Amino acid sequence: MTTKAKASESQTIEAGNLVSVQRPIRHDSAAKHVSGEAIYIDDMNEPVGTLHVVPGWDRNTVCGRLISLDLDAVRATPGVVAVITADDVPGTNDCSSAAGDDPVMAKEEISFFGQVVFAVVATTREIASKAARKAVFDVEAYQPLLTQEDAAANDSMVLPDYQFRRGDPEAGLAGADRKLDGTFRIGGQEHFYLEGQVAFAMPQEDLGMQVYSSTQHPTEIQHTVAKVLGVPDALVNAEVRRMGGGFGGKESQANQWAALAAIAARVTAKPCKLRLDRDDDMIMTGKRHDFRVNWQVGFGANGLIRATDIAFQARCGYSADLSLGVNDRTMFHADSSYFYPDAVIRSRRLKTNTCSNTAFRGFGGPQGMITAEKMVECIAISLGEDALTIRKRNFYTEERNVTPYGMPVEEHEVLHDIVAQLEASSDYWVRREKVRDFNKHNAVLKKGLALTPVKFGISFTLKHLNQAGALVHLYTDGSVQLNHGGTEMGQGLYTKVAQIVSEELGVNLDKIRITATDTSKVPNTAPTAASSGTDLNGMAAKIAARTIKDRLIAHLAEQHDCPPEAIFFRDDKVVVADETFSMAQIAREAHMARIQLSDAGYYATPMITWDRESTTGRPFFYFAYGAACSEVTIDTMTGEMIVNRVDLLHDVGHSLNPAIDIGQIEGGFVQGMGWLTTEELVWDEKGRLRTHAPSTYKIPTASDIPDDFRVRLYEGKGNPQDTVYRSKAVGEPPVMLANAVFCAIHDAVANVAPGFIPDLNAPATPEEILRAVRLMRDQAHRAAETAVKPPVKAPVDPEGAPA
Ligand code: MTE
Ligand code: HPA
Ligand code: MOS
Numbered sequence: 001m002t003t004k005a006k007a008s009e010s011q012t013i014e015a016g017n018l019v020s021v022q023r024p025i026r027h028d029s030a031a032k033h034v035s036g037e038a039i040y041i042d043d044m045n046e047p048v049g050t051l052h053v054v055p056g057w058d059r060n061t062v063c064g065r066l067i068s069l070d071l072d073a074v075r076a077t078p079g080v081v082a083v084i085t086a087d088d089v090p091g092t093n094d095c096s097s098a099a100g101d102d103p104v105m106a107k108e109e110i111s112f113f114g115q116v117v118f119a120v121v122a123t124t125r126e127i128a129s130k131a132a133r134k135a136v137f138d139v140e141a142y143q144p145l146l147t148q149e150d151a152a153a154n155d156s157m158v159l160p161d162y163q164f165r166r167g168d169p170e171a172g173l174a175g176a177d178r179k180l181d182g183t184f185r186i187g188g189q190e191h192f193y194l195e196g197q198v199a200f201a202m203p204q205e206d207l208g209m210q211v212y213s214s215t216q217h218p219t220e221i222q223h224t225v226a227k228v229l230g231v232p233d234a235l236v237n238a239e240v241r242r243m244g245g246g247f248g249g250k251e252s253q254a255n256q257w258a259a260l261a262a263i264a265a266r267v268t269a270k271p272c273k274l275r276l277d278r279d280d281d282m283i284m285t286g287k288r289h290d291f292r293v294n295w296q297v298g299f300g301a302n303g304l305i306r307a308t309d310i311a312f313q314a315r316c317g318y319s320a321d322l323s324l325g326v327n328d329r330t331m332f333h334a335d336s337s338y339f340y341p342d343a344v345i346r347s348r349r350l351k352t353n354t355c356s357n358t359a360f361r362g363f364g365g366p367q368g369m370i371t372a373e374k375m376v377e378c379i380a381i382s383l384g385e386d387a388l389t390i391r392k393r394n395f396y397t398e399e400r401n402v403t404p405y406g407m408p409v410e411e412h413e414v415l416h417d418i419v420a421q422l423e424a425s426s427d428y429w430v431r432r433e434k435v436r437d438f439n440k441h442n443a444v445l446k447k448g449l450a451l452t453p454v455k456f457g458i459s460f461t462l463k464h465l466n467q468a469g470a471l472v473h474l475y476t477d478g479s480v481q482l483n484h485g486g487t488e489m490g491q492g493l494y495t496k497v498a499q500i501v502s503e504e505l506g507v508n509l510d511k512i513r514i515t516a517t518d519t520s521k522v523p524n525t526a527p528t529a530a531s532s533g534t535d536l537n538g539m540a541a542k543i544a545a546r547t548i549k550d551r552l553i554a555h556l557a558e559q560h561d562c563p564p565e566a567i568f569f570r571d572d573k574v575v576v577a578d579e580t581f582s583m584a585q586i587a588r589e590a591h592m593a594r595i596q597l598s599d600a601g602y603y604a605t606p607m608i609t610w611d612r613e614s615t616t617g618r619p620f621f622y623f624a625y626g627a628a629c630s631e632v633t634i635d636t637m638t639g640e641m642i643v644n645r646v647d648l649l650h651d652v653g654h655s656l657n658p659a660i661d662i663g664q665i666e667g668g669f670v671q672g673m674g675w676l677t678t679e680e681l682v683w684d685e686k687g688r689l690r691t692h693a694p695s696t697y698k699i700p701t702a703s704d705i706p707d708d709f710r711v712r713l714y715e716g717k718g719n720p721q722d723t724v725y726r727s728k729a730v731g732e733p734p735v736m737l738a739n740a741v742f743c744a745i746h747d748a749v750a751n752v753a754p755g756f757i758p759d760l761n762a763p764a765t766p767e768e769i770l771r772a773v774r775l776m777r778d779q780a781h782r783a784a785e786t787a788v789k790p791p792v793k794a795p796v797d798p799e800g801a802p803a
Helices: 007-011 030-035 125-132 148-153 169-175 218-229 255-268 278-284 323-332 365-383 387-394 412-425 428-441 493-505 533-560 583-592 658-677 733-750 766-785
Strands: 051-056 064-070 080-085 118-122 136-141 157-166 178-186 198-203 209-213 236-240 272-275 290-299 305-317 342-351 445-458 467-474 480-484 512-514 567-570 573-576 579-582 598-604 622-635 641-650 708-713
Touching: 051 125, 051 255, 080 125, 080 255, 118 125, 118 255, 148 290, 148 305, 148 342, 157 305, 157 323, 169 290, 169 305, 169 342, 178 365, 198 255, 209 218, 209 255, 218 236, 218 255, 255 272, 290 365, 305 323, 305 365, 323 342, 323 365, 365 387, 365 445, 365 658, 365 733, 387 412, 387 445, 412 428, 412 445, 412 622, 412 641, 428 445, 428 622, 445 733, 467 493, 467 533, 480 493, 480 533, 493 512, 493 533, 533 567, 533 573, 533 583, 533 598, 573 583, 579 583, 622 733, 641 658, 641 733, 658 708, 658 733, 733 766
Parallel strands: 051 272, 209 236, 305 342, 480 512, 641 708
Antiparallel strands: 051 118, 064 136, 080 118, 157 342, 178 290, 198 209, 198 272, 290 305, 445 622, 467 480, 467 598, 567 573, 573 579, 622 641
16 A cells, blocks of 8 residues: 655655745735735635724814714715614624723723724725714814923823833942933834734624624634624634735734724614725834933943933833833833943833824834934034944943843844944945044044944733744645644745744644634734744644654554664655655555544743833843944935945854845845834924825835845754744844934944034934934034034044034
């Protein structure tokens, strides 16, 4: 019955070499993304009778008390099937992750411009959309709190203040040789996922609900839909095959749209789809938190930091959403890669009448890190030293290796090595001279150069989220179905996990069917977030595959009377001592022998002990590292800026898939660059978002990619922690490589009047660059008039002097 292979053939299948992981395998949907065959929720065939839901809101109100709402004209519109309000919610009118402060539809009070008050269900989306505008609102307007200043002055907070403190920062600041302080503003960021928020709900028998949602967190969609419908979780099923991007914007904020679609489906007993209009999406959903930061740093004449006091004020919007975790992560990254002997890091989570800010790639970390980099740029200017020198002097080392929150930086040598390698490969010091020379000979154009580090903590800082499950089925023809709790948003998670299962089971990738994430297959999942998708789900899938393989090995060892070590799996074949069988044969025979060919793997990240209350323990399993060098040119007459060259060196441990990892690094960097340079959110004085379309909100395009863009993976010893094939998470850390672009612009502005410190905020748009340049010139003129020297001795050049 079995075909015996020759011994020589079996020997070509070697044990020990990796065949599927650590290879540049293309994204499983790459071709489909390009051809348009990849199915997103709005591409799904609609069942007969499908209705369309459009949310309704008051375009004249920022916040106020809802006195009355007249929906007669909406209801009377031909094609409108139902109009739903808070009173129609069968269960609880809340779609928040935890805090209970996010109504699906506002009832008595409108809290921000764009808050949903009702929803129209109609035969087409166009009809629903037009009808929704016919609502008549009577609102008693309140004075909105819009800015950090407004909220702080009114002690308006979504969550209590929080801080980390080490040593005696007050004494450290008082006793330091030098001291600098400032206020730094950091802008928010719109996610601009290509696929907007969308959900499709299909009623099932016995009050069940099947929901397709573009979400990073299917389990929370399940819970939210169950909660708003007032049914047990077990009656609801959430499924997502892929998102057209999430970037954090679908970690919690897909909930509301799934809830509305499900309520509409319950009320009408028809399949109901809600796909947000792009403008509505930008107006209604939360963004990256914008910050105001008051910082103080004390340091020595050598630039060594003695003490810091950093006070973060985040605009959280009208509800808590994920602001606790986001702001904690800001604090965890306020050190960047620098040792602060004495430090206090403070955080206020301010409540404003604006959309509720949420997760965005980096989850608060970028805002913490850019503050540290801004601080270091200022130290360097004040000492007349190169910023890279000051950076390296303050890096974590063997002796100085504990973060302000008490976690040791175990891989500080990786940080040093990456920076040293990039310093050499980017030709930093030669180019520094060239930049200096250029600036000497150009009064209008100024160049800037910066090399900045990245150290990003990997793990959810909410401990219980660090777990995952996977479901692997081996069928009797040797093919495999793979499912896990992670979601695919373009980052390549499905491909990586398939590679891992392929490696473990010795089944070729084309035999593995990747299936949609589904709460009925793998329950109680964490969101796909915190860059941990592969670490968690890859490990769970590996464990499941390993369990199936172990069962087969035990069976085969007994059948063939050979030691387990003589059995291995490779290329859809199984080698048993000197015989080779096809995987299909082995699976079929094992099934006949009643061996279970399916398994549910489970993984929980070890070593995480963070206790938020006492601010002790270890929040992260490990850190991911990287470094970036950017050179920019600014036009001091117009504020325009171009990025001339970028060199990135990034640590992904042993890469599971170098093609996907490079893509994540390039994409993350460009997204970070957009945040820090061109993407500006503008609310008018009344609190209305004015930048709610690509016409007014500028994300990077192909033409913004640096002409000279060099991206490399760091080749080190792999992750010292026991992660899947010693890889490291890659999703978010590269965003912070873009700090080098901001610092290079800061450097260019500093070169307008050497010795003076620029007042440059993020994003460094042309307007902001121009403002900072003018302030530099004003400072220099004033100093010249009063014959006061610059605050520090700096090389003043006649040609480079202020125009
Ligand atoms: N890459 C693409 N193409 N699209 C995305 O939406 N999201 C980022 C990152 N890379 C995102 C992406 C964010 S915010 C996170 S947390 C991670 O991917 C999540 O996936 P991972 O944990 O599998 O890396
Ligand atoms: N990162 C991303 N998402 C999260 C986190 C985090 O640390 N904690 C809770 N949700
Ligand atoms: Mo990413 S911000 O953790 O979804």
